[in-house]
Amino acid sequence: MQGGNAGTWHKKRADILEAAHRQTTVRGSSTACVAVLNGANLLVSNLGDSGLLILRAGKVAFHTPQQQHGFNFPFQIGSPDSMSDQPSSAQQFEMTVQPGDLIVLGTDGLWDNCFDEEVASVLKYCGEQRMEVAKMAQVLAHYARHRASDSKFASPFAYSAFQ
Secondary structure, eight states: OOOSOHHHHHHHHHHHHHHHHHHOOSSOEEOEEEEEEETTEEEEEEETTOEEEEEETTEEEEEOOOOEEETTEEOOEEOTTSOOOOGGGSEEEEEEOOTTOEEEEEOHHHHTTOOHHHHHHHHHHHHHTTOOHHHHHHHHHHHHHHHHTOTTOOOHHHHHHTO
16 A cells, blocks of 8 residues: 555554454454555554564564464454454554565464574575565565474474473
């Protein structure tokens, strides 16, 4: 989403989660990460262990913190009949992005299996290969899946289990 009055974007960011929650009819629940880019202004709502990472000049500039009730029990929103958190529990962030920044949104499938520095390294390689953004996402997803299937890899999820 781009353009429009900057003041309305603050409201829309929260409204997106609220509207999705109200319209949900399928049973179940999910974590959520919503990002609205308006020029250089990035607004983020994040609930649970999905998240957003900003890489600037190949280094981690920002990563949304996870919201967990306990180990492997992330905040989630869901259908009215599910035991879930409210969209209003989402963390709200506002930041300025710069030309060349990479913004990565991902679920626990990425963040449980890859450290931030690994994501940065994979995307640096992709950039050096002049890959299109869609291809970069595909490479990152394959990397995360490879890490998830490596029984000898001490993943971020494994480290969290011992905290």
